[in-house]
Amino acid sequence: MEVNVKNMIKQKETNRFFLRFTEKAAPVFFLLCAAISVLTTIGIILTLLVETTAFFSRVSFWEFISGTEWWPFGENPTYGVLPLIAGTMLITAIAMMVALPIGLASAIFLSEFASEQTRKIVKPVLEVLAGIPTIVYGFFALTFVTPVLNTFIQDLPVFNALSPGIVVGVMVIPMVASLSEDALRSVPNSMREAALAMGSTRLEVAMKVVLPAALSGIIASFVLGISRAIGETMIVAVAAGSTPKLTWDVTESIQTMTGYIVQVSLGDASYGSTAYYSIYAVGMTLFIFTFMMNILSQYISRRFKEDY
Amino acid sequence: MNTAAERKHTFFANTVADEQEYVSKTIYNVDHFNLWYGDDQALYDVTLAIPENQVTAIIGPSGCGKSTFIKSLNRMVELVPSVKMNGSISYAGQDIFSSGYKVEQLRTDVGMVFQNPNPFPKSIYENVAYGPKIHGIRKKKVLDEIVEKSLKGAALWDEVKDRLQENASGLSGGQQQRLCIARCLAIEPDVILMDEPTSALDPIATAKVEELVQSLKKDYSIVIVTHNMQQAARISDKTAFFLNGEVVEFEHTDKLFSNPEDRRTEDYITGRFG
Numbered sequence: 373m374e375v376n377v378k379n380m381i382k383q384k385e386t387n388r389f390f391l392r393f394t395e396k397a398a399p400v401f402f403l404l405c406a407a408i409s410v411l412t413t414i415g416i417i418l419t420l421l422v423e424t425t426a427f428f429s430r431v432s433f434w435e436f437i438s439g440t441e442w443w444p445f446g447e448n449p450t451y452g453v454l455p456l457i458a459g460t461m462l463i464t465a466i467a468m469m470v471a472l473p474i475g476l477a478s479a480i481f482l483s484e485f486a487s488e489q490t491r492k493i494v495k496p497v498l499e500v501l502a503g504i505p506t507i508v509y510g511f512f513a514l515t516f517v518t519p520v521l522n523t524f525i526q527d528l529p530v531f532n533a534l535s536p537g538i539v540v541g542v543m544v545i546p547m548v549a550s551l552s553e554d555a556l557r558s559v560p561n562s563m564r565e566a567a568l569a570m571g572s573t574r575l576e577v578a579m580k581v582v583l584p585a586a587l588s589g590i591i592a593s594f595v596l597g598i599s600r601a602i603g604e605t606m607i608v609a610v611a612a613g614s615t616p617k618l619t620w621d622v623t624e625s626i627q628t629m630t631g632y633i634v635q636v637s638l639g640d641a642s643y644g645s646t647a648y649y650s651i652y653a654v655g656m657t658l659f660i661f662t663f664m665m666n667i668l669s670q671y672i673s674r675r676f677k678e679d680y
Numbered sequence: 681m682n683t684a685a686e687r688k689h690t691f692f693a694n695t696v697a698d699e700q701e702y703v704s705k706t707i708y709n710v711d712h713f714n715l716w717y718g719d720d721q722a723l724y725d726v727t728l729a730i731p732e733n734q735v736t737a738i739i740g741p742s743g744c745g746k747s748t749f750i751k752s753l754n755r756m757v758e759l760v761p762s763v764k765m766n767g768s769i770s771y772a773g774q775d776i777f778s779s780g781y782k783v784e785q786l787r788t789d790v791g792m793v794f795q796n797p798n799p800f801p802k803s804i805y806e807n808v809a810y811g812p813k814i815h816g817i818r819k820k821k822v823l824d825e826i827v828e829k830s831l832k833g834a835a836l837w838d839e840v841k842d843r844l845q846e847n848a849s850g851l852s853g854g855q856q857q858r859l860c861i862a863r864c865l866a867i868e869p870d871v872i873l874m875d876e877p878t879s880a881l882d883p884i885a886t887a888k889v890e891e892l893v894q895s896l897k898k899d900y901s902i903v904i905v906t907h908n909m910q911q912a913a914r915i916s917d918k919t920a921f922f923l924n925g926e927v928v929e930f931e932h933t934d935k936l937f938s939n940p941e942d943r944r945t946e947d948y949i950t951g952r953f954g
Contacts, residue, residue: 488761562796565756565798567814569787571814
């Protein structure tokens with residue numbers, strides 16, 4: 373029997389109603405799914421705003437942003453957020469000193485020097501590193517890195533900024549490496565060929581052609597890495613201690629914004645107390661920091677995007 | 681060019697001696713060269729001699745190995761991991777595949793222009809200055825001079841002299857290709873390899889590049905791959921016809937297009953296939 377396509381298409385017409393329904397319904401379903409994350413974000417921001425307002429009805433805004441003492445659990449509680457910000461900055465700075473050079477160097481190796489086989493092994497290993505729960509990193513910092521550091525630094529307290537800072541850095545490496553590698557790999561091969569054909573060595577190609585061409589993506593990966601380090605919670609909660617301190621001494625016990633929020637939410641403050649509301653004010657501060665980092669990273673990728 | 685048809689032809693250009701005692705030195709000597717990509721053989725027993733300070737065109741249908749051949753001349757073909765070769769290619773008397781031969785040195789002496797213009801995402805100035813810079817030339821004044829000279833050599837200076845600091849991606853395709861030629865000239869190579877340099881360009885830009893090739897040949901030996909037979913006829917002194925990885929015929933251009941020896945060459949140039 374001959375196949376008559378025209379007739380077959382006509383016969384399928386009968387099913388058109390169902391088709392037309394799904395055609396209309398599917399986009400609505402997709403929209404609802406997208407709306408969930410948007411609504412959640414709005415909900416979180418609203419909660420933060422409401423509770424933060426409650427906090428500032430008890431503590432002056434000026435005291436909060438300029439005070440150098442953070443001591444919410446005493447006879448005379450003080451709410452100066454600067455020590456917590458300093459703690460977060462300290463951890464972030466140490467982490468970035470570890471993550472940026474190592475992450476970028478790994479990315480350059482993977483993208484420009486590794487053979488296909490090596491890449492096939494190293495990339496999944498990096499991704500495993502990214503999949504380790506941060507609480508595990510926290511105990512790694514407390515029970516392995518700190519004792520190791522102790523052999524070099526005499527009198528290092530059990531809780532200090534250096535050890536969790538390094539481990540946060542290690543945690544961020546895969547993210548920086550992976551995003552930077554994507555940026556490097558998206559530089560077209562014709563650029564590498566052009567440079568090689570002029571007698572460049574592979575190192576010259578990597579450093580003078582590919583790296584500058586991928587700079588926007590690399591910086592964006594750095595900024596996202598910083599944002600990740602600022603928001604990191606478990607590692608610092610476990611290994612950095614809980615002593616808010618305005619210090620740049622990495623061997624001292626400190627507290628970060630995230631660390632403080634964990635401490636209070638674990639039950640150190642009763643519901644409705646000023647200390648309770650303070651976690652929302654600190655959370656808001658934290659949110660503003662990471663939000664600005666994300667905006668910055670988007671701005672950088674757009675502003676410095678290279679056309680090949 | 682006008683005497684080329686009268687020249688006697690021999691396979692090796694360095695033994696060519698016509699009625700006017702014409703002798704051209706050989707810059708590249710390719711000897712029984714075979715090349716495989718994995719298990720697929722792409723070049724079969726290629727043997728030819730590329731003359732100095734002339735334009736040598738490589739023609740042939742798609743997939744005949746002409747790009748593979750030209751990329752073998754500066755060892756760019758080695759970027760394909762599965763590539764295997766035997767036979768020899770010697771440049772200026774030295775086997776380029778011998779151990780200890782510096783590939784960076786070869787690629788400094790032998791420049792290459794690619795099928796699609798591939799300027800770096802940098803300024804026009806930086807594109808041209810890149811080569812001299814990686815080879816250790818740092819003085820601003822010297823670089824300025826090199827940039828101007830190279831852009832003039834590539835017939836691009838007048839069009840870009842007022843916007844040297846602008847990004848090269850703002851140039852038209854034809855200008856980008858001439859910029860790539862300028863970038864190549866900046867390190868003063870002896871040979872320029874061109875892999876279908878005009879296939880991505882419009883006819884006017886193509887004419888400009890062809891004109892440029894003609895003017896460059898007094899200082900450079902040029903090897904140009906082209907799928908355009910008219911182009912080969914217009915600009916080259918000698919032409920090699922490749923088919924299925926073999927050199928079918930290597931001849932003075934006028935001779936090859938007017939009186940080919942091989943039946944397959946005739947079929948190809950008269951448009952019976954390809």
